[in-house]
Amino acid sequence: MTLKKVNPDLEKERSTCTFNIEELTNLLDTGAHCTAERRAVEDKVFSVKELKDEIPDEFLSHKERYENAIRKSVFLHKVLQETGVKRGVYNRSDKSDFRTTYYSIFKDGSPFMLQYSMFVPTILGQGDSEQVELWYKRALNMEIIGTYAQTELGHGTFIRGLETEAVYDEKTEEFILNSPSLSSYKWWPGGLGHTTNYCIVMAQLKIKGKPYGMQPFIVQIRDEETHMPLPGVKVGEIGAKLAFNTVNNGFLGFEHVRIPRRHMLMRFSQVSKDGKFTSSANPKLAYGTMVMVRVTIVNSAATYLSRAVTIAIRYSAVRHQSKLKQNEPEPQILDYVTQQHKLFIGIATSHAYMFCSYWLWDVYVMYQKEQNVGNFDRLPELHALACCLKVISSSDCTGLVEKCRMSCGGHGFMMSSNLPQLYGISTATCTYEGENTVMLLQTARALVKAWELGSRGRPFSPTMSYFAEKNVPSKWDSSLEGILNAFQKVSIGKLSSSVSSLQEYTKSGLSAEDAWNKASVQLIGAAEAWGRAVVLSIYKSEIERYGQTVSPALKSVLFDLVELYYVHLTLEKMGDLLLYTQLSEKDVVSLRKKYEDLLEKIRPNAIGLVDAFDYRDEVLNSTLGSYDGFAYERLMTEAMKSPLNAEPVNQSFHKYIKPLMKGKL
Ligand SMILES: CCCCCCCCCCCCCCCCCCCCC/C=C/C(=O)SCCNC(=O)CCNC(=O)[C@H](O)C(C)(C)COP(=O)(O)OP(=O)(O)OC[C@H]1O[C@@H](n2cnc3c(N)ncnc32)[C@H](O)[C@@H]1OP(=O)(O)O
Numbered sequence: 001m002t003l004k005k006v007n008p009d010l011e012k013e014r015s016t017c018t019f020n021i022e023e024l025t026n027l028l029d030t031g032a033h034c035t036a037e038r039r040a041v042e043d044k045v046f047s048v049k050e051l052k053d054e055i056p057d058e059f060l061s062h063k064e065r066y067e068n069a070i071r072k073s074v075f076l077h078k079v080l081q082e083t084g085v086k087r088g089v090y091n092r093s094d095k096s097d098f099r100t101t102y103y104s105i106f107k108d109g110s111p112f113m114l115q116y117s118m119f120v121p122t123i124l125g126q127g128d129s130e131q132v133e134l135w136y137k138r139a140l141n142m143e144i145i146g147t148y149a150q151t152e153l154g155h156g157t158f159i160r161g162l163e164t165e166a167v168y169d170e171k172t173e174e175f176i177l178n179s180p181s182l183s184s185y186k187w188w189p190g191g192l193g194h195t196t197n198y199c200i201v202m203a204q205l206k207i208k209g210k211p212y213g214m215q216p217f218i219v220q221i222r223d224e225e226t227h228m229p230l231p232g233v234k235v236g237e238i239g240a241k242l243a244f245n246t247v248n249n250g251f252l253g254f255e256h257v258r259i260p261r262r263h264m265l266m267r268f269s270q271v272s273k274d275g276k277f278t279s280s281a282n283p284k285l286a287y288g289t290m291v292m293v294r295v296t297i298v299n300s301a302a303t304y305l306s307r308a309v310t311i312a313i314r315y316s317a318v319r320h321q322s323k324l325k326q327n328e329p330e331p332q333i334l335d336y337v338t339q340q341h342k343l344f345i346g347i348a349t350s351h352a353y354m355f356c357s358y359w360l361w362d363v364y365v366m367y368q369k370e371q372n373v374g375n376f377d378r379l380p381e382l383h384a385l386a387c388c389l390k391v392i393s394s395s396d397c398t399g400l401v402e403k404c405r406m407s408c409g410g411h412g413f414m415m416s417s418n419l420p421q422l423y424g425i426s427t428a429t430c431t432y433e434g435e436n437t438v439m440l441l442q443t444a445r446a447l448v449k450a451w452e453l454g455s456r457g458r459p460f461s462p463t464m465s466y467f468a469e470k471n472v473p474s475k476w477d478s479s480l481e482g483i484l485n486a487f488q489k490v491s492i493g494k495l496s497s498s499v500s501s502l503q504e505y506t507k508s509g510l511s512a513e514d515a516w517n518k519a520s521v522q523l524i525g526a527a528e529a530w531g532r533a534v535v536l537s538i539y540k541s542e543i544e545r546y547g548q549t550v551s552p553a554l555k556s557v558l559f560d561l562v563e564l565y566y567v568h569l570t571l572e573k574m575g576d577l578l579l580y581t582q583l584s585e586k587d588v589v590s591l592r593k594k595y596e597d598l599l600e601k602i603r604p605n606a607i608g609l610v611d612a613f614d615y616r617d618e619v620l621n622s623t624l625g626s627y628d629g630f631a632y633e634r635l636m637t638e639a640m641k642s643p644l645n646a647e648p649v650n651q652s653f654h655k656y657i658k659p660l661m662k663g664k665l
């Protein structure tokens with residue numbers, strides 16, 4: 001069978017695009033030079049034959065998958081080192097990075113992930129200059145491979161409840177690490193099982209019997225030559241999971257393991273030789289790596305979604321099913337408006353969180369600069385933003401990734417579509433780095449505090465400044481500005497009513513803690529509403545800013561998506577808006593019409609918009625989403641890779657089925 005170069009359906013779709021795809025790619029990459037650099041890295045990475053899988057991962061055993069992931073991680077590290085890639089995690093001079101390229105080599109994650117994403121960043125963020133000099137170089141050269149070991153069997157969320165101890169022994173100038181119970185065993189760290197030989201251990205510091213809270217320690221757990229666990233170290237893998245099965249998440253226990261005093265990372269808090277503890281300027285600085293990772297999750301969530309929506313929209317353009325009009329051929333499923341409703345919001349949401357992630361990264365960098373000169377004023381706002389945006393980006397994007405999978409019907413259920421794996425790694429972001437409900441409650445804590453201080457005349461931080469506005473009813477306004485104001489009213493309304501409930505509960509005799517718990521469903525609603533107002537505001541202002549520099553054709557499409565995002569959210573959150581604003585049934589009717597018009601307007605650009613994400617086939621790793629659109633041919637080719645198809649009759653027929661058929665079992 002000779003194939004055309006591109007499925008005619010996709011050819012037709014590409015001919016209707018109204019904007020310059022390359023221009024949008026450059027914008028999403030944060031600059032043409034970033035696109036060029038990313039493509040150069042991809043050219044190099046995807047030309048390495050050792051990084052290709054001969055047998056799909058799904059057909060390997062757990063052990064083989066791990067060994068394959070290690071083999072590829074090593075080759076990939078070498079290639080990235082040769083191409084000079086250090087950014088992405090350590091030296092981000094701009095916002096684009098190579099995570100997506102990196103991830104695409106592993107459908108289910110790399111056992112080195114935590115080395116790059118948390119081990120090295122913790123050394124850089126929590127070590128003093130001498131410690132950074134020593135450990136960073138060793139880690140960069142992969143002389144040591146590490147992870148971030150914080151969560152324990154008994155506690156993940158409640159860090160103050162962690163049990164692993166680091167007791168200072170002044171005589172030997174060492175810390176003694178100990179796991180006093182089963183529940184104190186570290187549980188979850190990526191790569192910990194059989195990959196890493198060092199790790200950052202978050203442990204309760206004790207000096208002369210007195211506790212000094214959680215501190216980070218760098219601990220060797222395996223011999224650098226033999227890789228055998230060191231004496232007193234109990235380490236292994238935690239087993240199969242919903243996703244990340246090649247990440248080698250592990251458990252770890254200590255039986256009185258001694259480490260030198262200087263293995264406590266001492267940028268913020270110090271322990272002197274004679275056991276004197278010097279506290280950091282702010283005890284929450286020890287949680288700094290988590291803040292950084294939460295900030296980066298917003299971008300990860302957006303990229304998981306952009307990959308899923310690229311697959312689903314390309315497939316929807318080549319898939320024909322049912323009839324729209326009886327006398328016409330079966331239409332592309334993308335012509336069904338319900339399909340557009342499922343998918344176009346995925347493009348807009350991905351843009352919204354991508355542009356927000358760039359903005360949030362700038363806020364984070366600015367805060368780091370202030371922190372370096374001892375100014376911690378913005379820490380509560382940064383903490384609230386990192387928590388809340390991590391939550392809504394991860395939950396929205398995961399929900400939409402799953403929607404993409406379902407929108408592909410049965411074929412979306414195939415592992416070879418890569419949609420199930422994308423769902424798996426995406427849904428993990430709702431749990432790791434702070435479980436989402438808990439993170440919303442942290443956000444609410446900051447909001448309630450700001451609200452109470454504000455009512456006593458203290459100024460609000462920039463993302464809360466609208467709290468100061470009087471909540472006077474005004475006529476509904478369906479412009480972008482009007483919708484943004486409406487969502488800010490929802491945010492104010494939910495927060496003020498949560499605060500009133502807290503006050504009523506305490507007045508009725510409940511303790512502050514019980515009142516908080518009783519009102520917590522309202523509180524997470526208020527936190528989410530604030531996050532929504534932030535995202536709406538930042539997405540719009542960033543597109544207004546970029547709109548000044550891009551071509552009119554691109555500007556118009558970018559605003560179609562912003563409008564779609566705004567109107568979609570308005571219709572989704574209609575209940576809240578009816579409660580807190582002047583939205584009427586008539587407004588809803590006209591918004592529905594506007595939404596339907598926007599779907600129609602975006603339709604000719606759907607393929608152009610997903611092409612602009614610029615995911616090579618190797619990155620998408622999907623039978624359904626390839627650039628050429630030959631989904632059925634790829635599904636069949638991949639099916640033929642199943643080991644069961646290597647022989648016409650499986651031996652189990654002779655062993656079991658035939659005896660059953662013959663009544664001889
Ligand atoms: C050379 C070649 C190089 C090659 C390079 C290759 C490049 C490319 C490769 C890249 C590939 C990598 C891909 C990476 C992808 C990313 C994958 C990431 C993987 C991550 C895996 C997951 C890891 C983890 O999950 S680690 C564990 C995370 N754990 C948590 O998040 C725990 C959650 N719990 C908490 O955070 C806390 O306990 C909390 C906040 C719930 C409560 O804490 P508390 O101590 O009890 O505090 P509380 O009393 O409630 O509040 C006190 C006070 O403090 C404030 N607070 C709390 N936290 C913070 C904070 N972090 N910062 C600031 N302030 C904080 C809180 O608000 C209170 O304030 P007040 O109200 O004022 O008192």
Ligand SMILES: Cc1cc2nc3c(=O)[nH]c(=O)nc-3n(C[C@H](O)[C@H](O)[C@H](O)COP(=O)(O)OP(=O)(O)OC[C@H]3O[C@@H](n4cnc5c(N)ncnc54)[C@H](O)[C@@H]3O)c2cc1C
Pocket residue numbers: 114147148149150151154155156157158187188189190244249428431432433434435436437438441
């Ligand atoms: C794929 C993956 C990778 C991970 N990698 C790492 C790693 O590399 N290093 C590491 O240290 N950890 C890692 N973790 C652990 C992760 O950080 C924790 O699982 C996460 O922080 C949630 O904590 P938990 O498991 O204790 O959940 P729990 O806190 O037990 O949550 C269970 C339920 O209790 C609720 N709950 C808990 N506390 C409260 C509260 N105060 N108020 C209201 N509800 C509450 C939660 O909302 C949730 O519904 C990883 C986890 C996953 C899934």
